Structures are given as C-alpha cells and as structure tokens.
Amino acid sequence: MTHAAIDVLGIGNAIVDIIARAEDDFLIRHGMAKGSMALIDEARATAIYDAMGPAVEVSGGSAANTIVGVASFGGRAAFVGKVKDDSLGRAFSHDIRAVGVAFATPPAFEGPSTARCYIVVTPDGERTMNTYLGAAQDLHPADIDPGQIEAAAIIYLEGYLWDPKNAKEAFLKAARIAHAKNRIVALTLSDAFCVDRYRAEFLGLIRDRTVDVVFANEHELRALYQTADFDTAVAQLRADATLAVVTRSEKGCVVVTRTGTEVVPAAAVERVVDATGAGDLFAAGFLVGLSRGREHARCGRLGALAAAEVIQHLGARPEASLHALAQENGLLG
C-alpha cells in the first residue's frame, strides 16, 4: 500500500438540511415514520415545507457530515457529491470547503435544484427526515477521479447512494479503484428503510468483499437480516463481514470481527437536542482512529465522542473542534 495523501474520502448525496422543531403529532398528521428517512418528490417537499415551522438551513448529507467530522478531527478529508450551481449548492460547497475538505465535484448547471432534506426534530431530540434528491440524482461514474480515489487510505460510501439512479455505478467504480490499490472501503447502511429497498445488494457487497468495513445501527442491522433478535443478527454479521460496527445510541457500540465482539460505551450526554448526524459523526471518529491504526476500542471511543458532540446542538455538523475534544479526552495525541 503506497502512501495516502488523503485519510478518508467520502462519496454521498450532497444535501442541505432544512431543520424545524415540531410536536410528535406533526409526524402523525403528515404520515412520517419517526426516526427514518423518506424520499420525497418536489410536490411533497413543497407541502411539507409549507406545513413546517420556522426553519434553519445548514449543510448536511450523511457521508458529507462524516467527512466534515474527519476534517474536524484534523484528518485529511475529501468529498465527492453533486450539487447544482444554485444558492443552496453554493452554500453546501462553501461550508464543506470552509473546514478544509477537498471538494471538487463539478456542480450541475441545469436540471433539478440542489438536494434538500426537510428534518423535523421532535421534543425528544429524534429527527425524522424527508429527502428531495434533486441534483444529487446526477452523480455519475465520470465524477469519480481515479487519481483522487487512489490517494485515499479509506473510502467511505453511504447506502443512500443506491437511491439516485447512477450513483451506485460511481460507488462501485470507486470501490474497484480503491481495492486495486489495497485501500479500505467502508459502507454505512444509512437507514432501515434503505436496507429494505436494497437488502440483497447490500448483503452482496458485504459477502463479496466489495466493502471491508460496515457501519450500521441496530435497526439497520435487524432490517439487513430480517430478525428482531439483536444477537442473531450480530452472529450473521460476524459470518459475513470482516469488520463491522453496530451503534446502539446510549448503549454505545459493538465492534464485530471474525474473532469476536467488543462493546464500547457511549460518551456522556447532558441533553439530546437534535439526533441528526449521530451515526454520521460516529463513523467520522471511528474512521479517524482506523486511519491512524488505533485499536478498535479506541476507534469506537472516538466515534462516541463525536456523536455526543453533534447531538447536543441543532444540525449534523460539529460546532466544536473534535481534535481538541479528542485531545482533552486523551484519545488523540
């Protein structure tokens, strides 16, 4: 494996989040499944926005959030994703570059507008997401620069990329290039409904070693193996994956390898303000540890630290320096 100029490169849907608070009955009235991500068309986007309270706009996107987290830890980070050249697209590009992430995917100059995720945050801090994919639909294999992929120690892909029509081809192209250079390929399963949509394909990716590291929360894991029993699902995951990390909110995470499982506790949280980005930032911390060759327990603690930071404020991007936080907690030198 040659020297890597980039620690982690993420490929994902480039999305701006539009976040508003609401009571639980808002979800019921609008037929939303709490805690999940639903794909919506432009008409539903308009209807939801009209019904939502005052909102805050902030850059999001699952893998993009993770990559911003990597940069906040001091890692060298790059992102590939498609925006339109409109005001939301320019805000997304500004925000990700402003934290030092290399982001060079050319924007679309025509077609649908930049992707938006309408996020409803309920009083318990849980987030329910409604995504209009817009320009993110137009991520193509041509947007994958082989030289940049080869330069990354780890490439990180979101399962949500199975939704836009050509993005999975971009995903597979990137994975092939990475493996030809003995790089690590990581995948997050993204969402339980997403797993329901693409179960066979995701299992195929894991079993045929297209991905080396799998991130999932317990709902996604249960959806993957269609079982209500956590231990049964973990046993199947152990048989299928080389390395997997299953997050369980306040119960911490379970690192799953061929040789066994290891539980890593969650970090202390005073109050969950907005759960958006918890999984994304967990992955950021874990990948930073992995890129530095730390043992899995340390990787898990870095993930837990980043997740705890992001759920204590609105929005899915860290507000504090994760590098400084990790140093204060003795997790990074």
Add this chain to the structure above:
Amino acid sequence: MTHAAIDVLGIGNAIVDIIARAEDDFLIRHGMAKGSMALIDEARATAIYDAMGPAVEVSGGSAANTIVGVASFGGRAAFVGKVKDDSLGRAFSHDIRAVGVAFATPPAFEGPSTARCYIVVTPDGERTMNTYLGAAQDLHPADIDPGQIEAAAIIYLEGYLWDPKNAKEAFLKAARIAHAKNRIVALTLSDAFCVDRYRAEFLGLIRDRTVDVVFANEHELRALYQTADFDTAVAQLRADATLAVVTRSEKGCVVVTRTGTEVVPAAAVERVVDATGAGDLFAAGFLVGLSRGREHARCGRLGALAAAEVIQHLGARPEASLHALAQENGLLG
C-alpha cells in the same frame, strides 16, 4: 382610538442571516468593528463569505426579529419588508409566516437578490454584522397599505430603514397614517454607526414627535448626543422624548420618561452563545407589554426575558415559546 386588530406592525429590512463563528483576529484581518453593523456591496459580501467558516442560514432582520418575538409572546403581529422571489426570499417569507405573522409585502421579481447579513460570532458571544441590502433597497411607500397601518395599535420602525433609498419615505408615510388614527409609533436607533449617519434626522423625528417611543442601547444613545457620559445623554433624552428605553446589556435597561428614570434589571443568563437579536427581542417584550397597557417596569421585564432567551442560542429568533416563558415567570396572564 378605534379597536386595533394588530398589536404590533413592524417595518424593516427583510434579511436572511448567514452566521459563522470566528476568533477575534478574523475581525481585525477583515477590518470589522466588533459589535457593529456595516453596509457592504456584493463584491465585499463574496469576499467575506469566502473567508468565513461553515455557516448556518436563518431568517433575521432587526424589526422582523422583533415582530417574530411579538408573535411568540402570543401577540397579533404583522411585518412589512421587501425580499426578492428567490430561495432566500422564500425562506424568509416561510419562516415569518410560520409563526403566525401577517406578511403580505409583494416580493421583487427582478433586481438584486434578497438581503443577506453575514454575521461573525466571536467566542465572547458578541456578533459583528455585514449587511448586503439587495432587494431590501426596493421598499417603497407603495408597499405601505394604509388600512393595515390603521389596524395596528403600535407600529415599530427600525433606524436601519434610513439606509435603503426609498424606505424612509415608506417609514414617514406609515408614521403619518398611524398618528392620524392616534396609534403609537416606535423607533429603534438600530446601531451607533447608523446614528452617526443619520443623527440630525433621528433627533428631528424624536423632537417633532414623529416617534412616540424610542429604543436605543447605550452606545446608540451616546452616539445620538455625541457624549461619552451616560447620565448627560439620558438627561438630554428626557428633554427630547416622551418615552424611551435604553438597554445596557447585563445592567438591564433604563426607562426614561418626562417624570424620571426607572432601572429594570436584566434576566439571568447562563452563557451568552450569540448576542444577535438581543435588542430586537428586548423591544418585542417591551412592546407586547405596552400593547397590553402594562406599567413600564413590567414591559422592561418582558423585554429582558425575551433578550435572555435569544442570546443563549445561535440566531436572532426565539426557539422557545416566549408566551410560555412569560407565564412561567409570572409576567403574563
């Protein structure tokens, strides 16, 4: 005075805030006067945005923030201001209507884009603002609907309206209509540099009774009377204004009338996260009290409560229900 269907109607620049954190040396490097508002052109807006860290977009505008505060207290509120029919303009319109404010000013369909304020928040919580006025330049007297002005018990105007070229004519038209119906006209001096630009005109408005109630912070008051001595400035204000309220951050406010001055303490604040909107929300609470005929000390406490809420989070719009907060604190029935 006939029955008023609206408690407070605000007229101001319709602005979307773009907020980022930065260290103090950012202000020095970019020649910004801490705590102030500077008017910028589009080229400077681009340069500042390029230099800024990742940002959050949230609706703002001084009088607009006040009016949203009035609505949050349960008051009947209306706003007049000019956006363009672009994505920021639609976000502004959505956010203000979503809290129940009547906002019917037609947007501009051509010309410059919706106004933006680039706000830099330093670690002490102080905010430094850079405003690109854009479409807000196009507020005209024709945007003032006489019937709506007549329906409002109080009209509230921001001093910043002296910056766009035709807005002060709109302001004066609204004040004339309001006074013809014996309504109350209130003015905030907005910013010390704004006072420097329009001192003679602001003094004229106060002395000729175009405005009945004046809001100022101590910097603006000192700028108005060009004195470093607070007591000297207050004495002059007493001679000029019927009713004025001078805010002094953690020292609370001073209510100034012909008969004397009254100090009202500030509300307790754990930590100042972002001072943006403190003055705007103070005015909201005070005006709500005034519209319900409360004594001045009670009005001041309502203002202090709203200001304390807004400075403990990012952005200039309340996140909690001010009505509920006021009830908990025994200030509203």
